[in-house]
Amino acid sequence: MNNSAISKEINGFIISVQNSPSKRCGTTQHVFVFKLKSHWHALEVTLACEGQTCKAHKMVLSACSPYFKALLEENPSKHPIIILKDVSYIHLQAILEFMYAGEVNVSQEQLPAFLKTADRLKVKGLAETPSSIKREG
Structure with a gap:
């Protein structure tokens, strides 16, 4: 099972797109993960x-x-x-x-x-x- 991720910083946010196998149906799903670079001020x-x-x-x-x-x-x-x-x-x-x-x-x-x-x-x-x-x- 191959998990890959692409990350890009946009306006202080780090947006990650992760491809991971779905636990429910065994297919690949795209999971968008938003992480704040400096989250407390936001x-x-x-x-x-x-x-x-x-x-x-x-x-x-x-x-x-x-x-x-x-x-x-x-x-x-x-x-x-x-x-x-x-x-x-x-x-x-x-x-x-x-x-x-x-x-x-x-x-x-x-x-x-x-x-x-x-x-x-x-x-x-x-x-x-x-x-x-x-x-x-």
């Missing part, structure tokens, strides 16, 4: 809920959520603070982990509430869209 957004805060990148939030994309476009600010009402801090941390890593572990008992939060925030890959809702009957 954490432009503060997300607040339950009296605690997390930092994130505008680019990541916008790419992963139409909700955050619209919010950030409608309210341009260098370092916005977004206060999330009725969002659990634990769920926010898990959603950010999903956005950055592409996967997250959530306990069975937390899963329904976590998915409801992800749906409200329109997180791609976690939120249901009208075309993906299946009717049973």
Whole structure:
């Protein structure tokens, strides 16, 4: 199995394209990995809920959520603070982990509430869209 990677620096970001065998179907998939060269200065957004805060990148939030994309476009600010009402801090941390890593572990008992939060925030890959809702009957 041959894993190859191509990396290029663009505007302070290191973008790597990795070819790796898919664990699910044995085919090659292209995995895009974004790494910040100096990531601490680029954490432009503060997300607040339950009296605690997390930092994130505008680019990541916008790419992963139409909700955050619209919010950030409608309210341009260098370092916005977004206060999330009725969002659990634990769920926010898990959603950010999903956005950055592409996967997250959530306990069975937390899963329904976590998915409801992800749906409200329109997180791609976690939120249901009208075309993906299946009717049973």
